[in-house]
Amino acid sequence: MEIRDSEKRRARNLIWNAAEEYGFEPDFKVYDETGQADLYWNSIIGAVRKNYGAAPIDALFASIHGSPHEELYEQLIWLGLENAAFCQEAPHRPALPFLREQYARHVLSLSRSGASGDLLAILEEAHFQRALGQNPPLLPREREMLDALEFPGGLSGEALAERAQQFLSAYFHFVPGEGTEDEKKRKKRRVPLLGRKSRTDKELLPVRGFAYGFGEHVVPDGGRQVETFHSSLTWSGMRGQDAATMRTYIKNCFGQPLYDEATEQKLEKDLCVDEHTGCHLYYAKGSNDLSPDAKGYAASLRKDALKQMEKNRASYQADITRNRNSINRLTARIRNALLAYLQPTVVNSSSGTLNAGRIWRGLYLDDDKVFTKTLNTDPGDLSVDLLLDASTSQIDRQAIVSAQGYMIAESLTRCGIPVRVSAFCSLSGYTILTRFRDYREADKNDRIFHYFTTGCNRDGLAIRALGRELEDSPCEHRMVILLSDAKPHDVNKLVQPSDSVDYSDQAAVSNTAAEIRSLLHRGIAVVCVFTGDDEDIPSAHTIYGRNFARIRSLDQFADTVGTLIQNQIRSL
Secondary structure, three states: OOOOHHHHHHHHHHHHHHHOOOOOOOOEEEEOOOOOEOHHHHHHHHHHHHHHOHHHHHHHHHHHOOOOOHHHHHHHHHHHHHHHHHHHHOOOOOHHHHHHHHHHHHHHHOOOHHHHOOHHHHHHHHHHHHHOOOOOOOOHHHHHHHHHHOOOOOOOHHHHHHHHHHHHHHHHOOOOOOOOHHHHHHHHHOOOHHHOOOHHHOOOOOEEEEOOEEEEEOOOOOOOOOOOOOOOOOHHHHOOOOHHHHHHHHHHHHOOEOOOHHHHHHHHHHHOOHHHOOOEEEEEOOOOOOOOOOOHHHHHHHHHHHHHHHHHHHHHHHOHHHHHHHHHHHHHHHHHHHHHHOOOEEEEEOOOEEOHHHHHHHHHOOOOOOEEEEEOOOOOOEEEEEEEEOOHHHHHHHHHHHHHHHHHHHHHHHOOOOEEEEEEEEEOOEEEEEEEEOOOOOOOHHHHHHOOOOOEEOHHHHHHHHHHHHHHOOOOEEEEEEEEOOOOEEEEEEEOOOOEEEEOHHHHHHHHHHHHHHHHHOOOEEEEEEOOOHHHHHHHHHHHOOOEEEOOOHHHHHHHHHHHHHHHHHHO
């Protein structure tokens, strides 16, 4: 099975998000039967690392490496780890039971155990039948094995590894060291385990069958070159570091700071309060430089960003004719709205052109405004801030989002409207706002192709920070256009008066909606170009009301976005 690089990155990021740790290279990733990153299993892998640590689990899998039944043992162990991680995480992550139920129903729809008599398949399906509250029809020995395999959640990493070793020893007579030369010589005389030919009779492939899909495995001598990630400065490893070290790490990841440290600290002191207490801010210039001091994960991230920049440009150029047409149509829509909004207004005045119908007011009411005067509104009275969600959830839409951002900015620029373009994401407790161009940089729209996704997205804090920057707008009327999937999520908690909760799901949506309302109360127009999935449309409604639109095809782009902007200009 050939797995696309984009799906490998997606799997990695799903694991990172669940682990609440970034920068390590996962030893194991899971994909569904179509080769797409499996949401549930990769979340479980991250949860295992978060709750039980890397060392004991790595040691457990190292103990079975080289065994003639390594693939079987591996899948059984993961079934036990899944149960433990789910029990541990479900009380804190409301979405996890739903994901598990969804996966369980998918497993049962693809049932293979009845026809094959495969013990592994029997145990897998029985386990997920139990997850749905069903009582699977098992033989006494099979039920005993499943009971032993469904590890509880309250164990330490070391105790969990020991339970797994005990399971393999009790039911498969496994001892660490299986796979020695003597064992390999005896392998030819063995009857295939569980009634099927072991796939480990040949060299295990890096990508091989796992559950009802595929698993990608990184082993010390797996015979393949893997992407190298160094975790010396990962999120978990950095928690105890001082502020200067953390800031250097973020700078190496995202480039030079936009503001000096004193200014940043003041902004952080003013903005990272209440629900966002404990968070940090970093404002990046959005350059394409690669710091010579960047190492490990930071260097790898910057290199990936530069590669994505070229992909964004190439994707835009590949459809250049349609994109130019979209820019021309959107420009016309905006210009027409401006003309309608800025059309000359006739007012009564004490000087100007005499209005004969008002002469009586001067005679009887002592009203000297018997003349009319035409007022022309200043066309430079509107600025627009374009804010792009640059979190991992947008990883498969990077070229599309960068193209959409560029076309909006270019259209506004052609209409003479000052535009500022930024992107935001969250990493290692920091919310990073990357500035691609400022109001007066009319020739810098090309920088938007530097757009690159990573980490989480603390939408509420990013919008609050943007609101502060809107105070610098040169115009009376201000508008914010967001390109977002309306799926805020961050590893830092949402601080509430009574307790702290995960910054995800409804809590994060409500916080983002509150920050949007704060902008609206200040007279700032807000619209959203929705880039998410159908399941996230209710969240978009909650956050933006009716002021959002989904772009289903690029052919609709100009008309859809044009209507959004026109409606807001009319209401200014």
